[in-house]
Amino acid sequence: MANIFDNNSLSHESVVALQAGSGLNYLIKEKNVGRLKANMAIQQVSSQGTTNSIFTTPNSQLNFLLPIGVSNQIDICQNLVFEFQITNTSGASALTLLPIPFTLNNIQILASGSILETLYPENFIIDETFWQEDDEHILSLQTLENFTYTPSAGYATNTTTIAANGTKTFYFNLQCCLNRCELFLSAINSQITIQFQFNTAPYTSASASTSVSMTSAQLIMSGFKYENTIRNKLLQRFNANTTLYSYYLPRREIIPNLSLSNVSTTQVQVTSFSGEHVSCLFVGARPSGASQDNLYAFDQLSQIDLKNAGQSVFLNGLNYREYTTMALKVIPSSAGYSMNYFMMPFSIDSYHSILDGVQRGVLEFSPNFAIYVLDSVAATRELVLIAYQLQKVYIKGGNLYMDAL
16 A cells, blocks of 8 residues: 655655444554654643642542644653642541542543543553553552552552651553554644543542642653654645544443342343444443442452343353453453453454554444353442443544544
8 A cells, every 4th residue: 555654755654444344444544654753752731720629629620731733842642641749638647549540530631622532440440450561561550550469469459658748749641542542743733631530539448547638730741753844744744634543442331230149140231332343341340339449349250241132242151261361362461360350352452452553353332232240249239341442533624533433
């Protein structure tokens, strides 16, 4: 296929063809166009408004307005890191924080005020474990994002406390369409906003202190900036043409108040993802109406199956070790083995599909899909589902859009 980005004077990668379920073909830009003439770069974005009441005001939000168009100090963002300080405002008791993702209710990416994607703490568990390239990378995130992880026990609370009147700095790595797609930010002339909404109980149920304040916050963006000649040529092309990227959007559904059994399977209808093309589905069962530590206290399921109108997508009723056997092939770290948050892979390579936006097979969901669950305990639970849905992200006329493929 001809390289539409090549002008015979620069070395570029080609575009790739992607066929959607509708039968339409799309040309998707490869990520490393023009990188032969680029330098690493960084920019910092300050939060809008004050931070000290962020944990005490319900549904409190913290907004970061990214630079617009060529005012960006970077063209391509590879890392988005939320850096913030937490202070234990109790004068007498120690504070035990939840893992950093669970100090949040959600994060939204907005373009010109319209929501492109909404990300939840359960997405971030997956980012911190399943989508890491090895256990060393998972372990390196523990201190930064305040959790613990072992291959035998999986994801858990970090019981290290913040002393009375003490302050500690944390770093949260955000994965979203901006850096997963490596969008050409300089070609986007509309306002992109990253909006954080916080949990008003960001501490564990056993924390002696419940007095907490955020004393500072900033967003650090790192990536690279093109040489001016490359940047200007790409700007001309982006201004003249619609440029598409492929992306797997994580979509969440919580199905509450289920009476799960450890004797017989429970059928749970799944309708939220109907008509969507999904690379993989994560399933977890936790106490219904979960809060604080219970938000990531997933049961170890004994058996789980996904059926379409009664016909199993895989074998009939795989047990959890059979799923982990599939995960060992797909996931490079131990997360597929150690986590109680189960992954059903439909793509032959969900790992690279999610991280790089490549198509390696998807499953189209229908309204007849149901999950059959056998729990290890008999209890009232809620199912937390995360489906990675194939999307096209595109820059058109200086604006950023996202649509399902």
